[in-house]
Amino acid sequence: MNEIIEILSDLHPDIDFETAKNLVDNKILDSFDIVSLIAEINDNFDVAISAEEITPENFNSAESIWALVERLMED
Amino acid sequence: MLFTSYEFLFFVLATCVLYYVIPKKWQWMLLLAASYVFYFLAGASYLPYIFVTTVSTYLIARKITSLQAVVDAYIKEHKKELSREERKEYKAKEKKKQWRLLLLCLFINIGILAVLKYTNFAIANVNSMLTTFGSTAKLDFVDFVLPMGISFYTFQSMGYLIDVYRGKYEAEKNPFRFALFVSFFPQLVQGPISRFDDLAKTLYEEHKFNSATVASGLQRILWGYFKKMVIADRMLVAVNTLIKGPEEYQGAFVFAGMLFYALELYADFTGGIDITIGIAETLGIKVTENFHRPYFSKNIKEYWNRWHMTMGSWFTDYIFYPISVCQPMLKLSKFSRKHFGEIIGKRIPVYLSSFVVWFTTGIWHGASWNFIVWGLGNFVVIMISQELEPLYRMFHKKFPKADKALWFKIFRVGRTILLMSSLRMFDCYRDVPLTFKMFGTMFTTWNWNVLWNGQLLELGLEVKDYIILFLGMMLVFTVSMLQRSGSVRGKIRTLAFPVRVIIWYGLFLVVLLFGAYGVGYDASQFIYNQF
């Protein structure tokens, strides 16, 4: 979870990702960010997030991203 | 049937009346029938193409869904016996089957689109290559029909198919309902490109006649006609004169043409979409918005999120993401990070997939180098902007107030418009070299006095036309400003009845009297029908 927040903060130092919700709906994360994020996650956790998992629900908050990663790691 | 033809108005009227007269459970069937009649009237020879797309997509999506059901059932049943690895392996194997089906369907449908749209472009390129190598042989051009709206309905169907494959929703069971999704007539000619999960429900639902909804829909249609007929079709006269006479109209004329074209395109395309969405609304159906006041964008990237939005998100979801997060791409990224450093490695997925997206976007708009160069031009601008991000941050740190200042906002909006307009010159002029040449004349031919010495009056528009255009644009601008705080139609609804009547009747009169239609004006087709 903290690692996710770290990655996110690298992308946007000015945002507090602990509390921020609706990252996608409010256009805080754009498609470039999401792609960088997925690359980082792939590096750090060794999980592959595929295109079909890129939905607003999965990327709207650090929490939901973490949930996605956990689910994929289990799978 | 042009949107601006009497036939179309009559067709819509007849459809709407019938729609609310017949039993509600037949409503969607009526729409299907109307859509096919509409398509038939546009050209009987188009029917086989949309039919093939509908049937192939329907069947393959159904097959994929049923395969998925089998997988789910199997896993559920054998949950205990199977290990995680076994489950994974089984799933992967099954997924592969679905993947092949998906590929087959994409191949058929994108294939049809590509062959019809790009064969002659390919032949032209081969021919010029042959000439370069000194051969006198020439391939003959082929004479394919290009079915109306093929780019739109193909994209819409393929989006549906990929969603089904991704398990976002199940395939539609009723083939006729699916056929309606593909062919829904208001959006057939020029989009928006709807998603199945957005459109389907509202499309098949039963809709009770509701005078408020119908009135609201009609108002939107009227607004669309205003933009289209009063502004776009009038502007078109001058635009055509300018771009058809590149020898004569250079320098400042190019600049004027650029802005005129930006105006025309905006009014034409958003007006058309207003009509589309308005017709749907009149029928009680909600179609996704396609524009969000694009010319108010701060930068090009934002612009592309607010202009033709349904196409943008289509390219993002079905091309950009799949390419940028696929395994080979991630590996490539890792590899480059190791060998070329962090900075380059990180950018590779984004850059490569953006390149593909913009190339595709370009060629989707038309089979010519003009559009490809135009698409890649957007790519270059966006990437430069991306790379300069640190500089912007520096700038804003230094001048923290600039962001709130009006002059800075105006500067940004102006810059967006100028950038977009200059890129769009590629779809005005005959070929790429000519476009560059004309662009150059803006800086070499110093004839700014033509803007006020009366020469603008020789382009086919008179003083009164410019006045109408100016007032029309002021109205559009005002409405856009008002829209920032919510629907303008909603605001008008709160006014007193006589005021409302005057507003809408007034707008109707303006379209009736100042619309550029009829003898003397040739209603131009929606620019966007062509894609």
Added chain:
Amino acid sequence: MKKLVLVLMFALVMTGCGKEKADDSENNSTVVENQNNQENQGSESKNDEKTDTNKVTEPKGYVFEYNGVKIGMDMEAAPIIAALGEADSYFEAPSCAFEGLDKTYSYGSFEIDTYEQDGKDYISTVFFCDDLIETPEGVCLFETKADMIKAYGEGFKEEFGMLVYEKEGMKLKFILEGDEITSIEYSSTVLDVQ
């Protein structure tokens, strides 16, 4: 330092500045196409340009030449008439009910017709009256169909019994009786109705 600021400004100008959040980028688009529309959708073709756009100052299509004066269709008549010198005879026909005169200038071996638009006269026809003149491609009255084909090729169409070569919005019309050319006429398509 100044230079840096300049570069910075230039960069700001030239690209979309993305201070906060530029959202997603790829995609969408638009553009229009004006000329190469192919996805024809069963409706009229786009903008027939308004009438005055086909006015030309340069000769177009097949052009008749007499004493070094080029007489092309839809060219402004005044300079041509001036260059040709006084006509042997002149006739003007007002259109019924409308403003605007159609004028005919006769120069013995040929006649020129003009039409009026927005107060100016434009060439609508050059008509051959005898075989003392020939077209720049070398065809004159009373020659044969073979001579015509030799000069202009096989690319003619038959219209109302005439053989017509169409080029750049003008027509070169031949009438044949048997094998003999009995009429040669350059004509503008602006006034074409039939």
Added chain:
Amino acid sequence: MEEKKLSRSRKVLTFCVVTIIIIGSLYLLQKLLVPKYMTDIVEGAMIAEYYDEEHDHDVVFIGDCEVYENFTPALLWEEYGINSYIRGSAQQLIWQSYYLLEETLKYETPDVVIFNILSMKYNVPQNEAYNRMTLDGMKWSSSKVNSVKASMMEDEKFLDYVFPVLRYHTRITELNGDDFKYLFHKDKVTHNGYYMRVDVKAAENVPKGRPLADYSFGETAYKYLDKMTALCKEKGVQLILVKAPSLYPYWYDQWEVQMEEYAKENDLVYINFLELQEECGLDFTTDTYDGGLHLNLSGAEKATKWLGEFLSKEIGLASRRGEEKLETAWKKKLDAYYEEIDRQTKEWQEKQNGGEK
């Protein structure tokens, strides 16, 4: 309950009132925008004038400018007691002539219909503006519907005839005093369909006809001529074909042969005034106002005289002078006629004098 009813009926009432206001204002707007044809191009007002007439004519002329500028009903009445009317309009095409005839015969059955055959040369619709001048003036009837359908150019729409505002909306920026002055009432522009001109411009250098590839009249033209012939036979009206004495557009010998043959085959009278120039005493240095295309008053009087003689002697139309109703009607018309002659003559003389200075 009561209240609900009330508010409902109020709603209905408001709806009705608003609808009436909107339709009424649109109607007025349309009336305002339609060209009035009262000054300059008066040819567009001709067709509508017929409806104000007493429909009791002995002779009705149908055709293009070659009838309405070359024959004058006033003279036919004064000298021969023949009550006639010209249903002419600029570049009236033959199917328009046919449907005008059809319509006219619904109002009255004259003894003779005279049709000028120059329009045989047109086989397809020619020009939207001329269509409008012939068609807009007609009252709605099946004849008008058919005439519009037959006349429309490719880019014209039927609806534009039903709601002329759709055609003329661009005039909103060009409205002038006439549009308001003649909103509800129009002046007469003709004298029983005759368009008078007294000025003179001698005919010179009228070009010879250039060879045509095909001299035969078109199928459609013949079809409507046949229909005209049949309609007149059916109604017991004598159809007379004429070619007016205008020198231009050129009338080819090959055309003449076809018309003579047609008249013979269908047992019709055909009069070619081009061949009667001497007999009529026409002099194209003084009898035309535009160099040979149209006759002026002096020319029209000569041609009409010949025709009047022919109609009364050969066809046997009796003079109706002395019929009280007609006499009073014509008295008024002749006053206006001579007043107009005076006015134009004065104007013409002034212009000439001015020119000489």
